[in-house]
Amino acid sequence: MKGFIGARQTTLASEISLTGTGVHSGLRFLLSNGHADGTEIAADQRSVTGVTLCTVLGDGNGASVATVEHLLAALRGLGVDNALIEIDSPEVPIMDGSASRFVEAIDEVGLAELDAPRRFLKVLKRVSVEDAGAYGELAPHNGFHLDVEIDFDTPLIGTQRIEIDLNPGSFRRELARARTFGFMKDVERLWAAGLALGASLENTVAIGDDRIINREGLRFSDEFVRHKALDAVGDLALAGAPILGTFRSHRGGHRLNALVLQALFADADAWTMIEAPRYREVRHAELSHRLAAANFAAERS
């Protein structure tokens, strides 16, 4: 179980004002926007309704929430198993384009340990997907390991690769602050299509023909691949439990991440759910044994 902070499930220690959270089963969104008011959508691979530019979850009846990946990455990256995320907008706020603000908010309230043993999705055999020049796979591993590579035809990005054993510390240090990026030449096309209207230099690393447009530059020299890894952590949170396995991707994105999870769940021999050892139950069993002995003694006297 290396890489995970404990054997028991966690939730947030109290509500966070910008999201509204509470004890619940798994990670779920509660919509409080217009006609979808009160609709709950599980952060589950089966709820994915869109993978263009961002990951969208829907209930199949028109209710949806978009851009879930950075928030889910923060929750999964910090080891939060259960949270209800109340949201009054059709889209999770982009904040600064990274998971940084969500991490800060979660850290402000901290986590609470629950009685339930932590559940993991254990990958039992390799499953792989090829899709339009992209490659992705999940393979067995005792922990959650990411190996992400990107390859863009511009010297400003080029080929970048990151390998990381994911735990709350490495997530915070290596991935959480990496921002979304986009190419200036694509922006007008997206705007014309009514997409990415909220994109700005406040929340996107903008790549021009020969330079990074943002005056502050990059947060990491390889911020791009780190952001792809961050997206993968968020998208793979849709497995419904922390993954014990290695995720590899080459030239991937939200679509590939979704396809890899689909391929995993399509093969019942490729995965299983396991629980962390129930240390606490052992203690309870000992205690109840002693209590029973004490009661027995009391009845006899």
Ligand SMILES: [Zn+2]
């Ligand atoms: Zn992203």
